[in-house]
Amino acid sequence: MTSSQPTPERIMQLINGYWATGILGAAASHALFTHLASGADTAERIAERAGISERGAQTLLDGLVSLGLVESHGAGYRNTAEAAAYLVEGQPTCLSSFARLKLTHMGSLAALPEVVRAGGPVTDAAVEVADNPHWEEVVPAIAAQSVPVATAAADLLGLADAGAVSILDIGGGSGIYSAIWLGLNPAARATQLDWAPVNAIARRLLAQRGVADRFTCIDGDFHSTGFGTARYDIAVYSHIAHQEGPEDNVAMFAKIRGALKPGGTLVICDFVVDDDRGGPPFALMFGAEMLLKSKQGGTWRRADYRGWLAKAGFEEVSFEPTPSPATLVIAR
Known part of the structure; x- marks a missing residue:
């Protein structure tokens, strides 16, 4: 041989x-x-x-x-x-709790052959609801993933020296973006829109970081809750796009565009695949997670984001690498 x-x-x-x-x-x-x-x-x-x-x-x-x-x-x-x-x-970057969480998810992969046949989840686990007690475990466990990404985004935006900027974090979960960004910029203020039980977790983190006095929460579903008009300098849409379908992402980007002040910036963080779907490996594999857990979600191409953001009224779009498998999409 x-x-x-x-x-x-x-x-x-x-x-x-x-x-x-x-x-x-x-x-x-x-x-x-x-x-x-x-x-x-x-x-x-x-x-x-x-x-x-x-x-x-x-x-x-x-x-x-x-x-x-x-x-x-x-x-x-x-x-x-x-x-x-x-x-x-x-x-703050420890992923051990996330490793423990994923250990409990291993059994769900046995359903993947049937999910592939059906084109989506074959059971209704009712996980994505506001009052599911699993948020207390899941939300803190996944926060560590965003620490290096949120830090990289702050550097890209020059946030530390940006002055009194207003931030909207849509579906912000643990509040880790707000915690890091408010810690870097003492003049900034942040608003998080998420379900009430999730916002309660975020408030605890912001209090631990000593920046809760500049952090506001709006309890609600970001699909149906208004964002206001021309209110924010920066909006964050982190790890949301992969669970939404194309039409929903376009609608959300348009809604965000209306909430941003003239010249405002949308920061998207997600697992983005190349236009020829040849990589990156992590983003390609993550698509199986979305097939298992969402009805319309997936890992979207750079071309998808460019098209959706253009439809929503954004004129400049760039893709920035991070110290993680995620990519930052910066739109203005």
């Missing part, structure tokens, strides 16, 4: 890809990365700190070495730079 011949190794890794979700989710559940960061550098020490079996600790360590999140170091182990930055608890 020559080296040019294909082997089944990569396909075997993909078939068993759920192992990665399981290992990472279990490690996060037992705060393994945090224990490593605090000096517990062997399976025995981690087992003692986490209250788990030594065999279990060693199995997780082996799996995390395989995933490139932990590396052997002398007689022990340590976090890689990537794990140290994004999986140690207590940091």
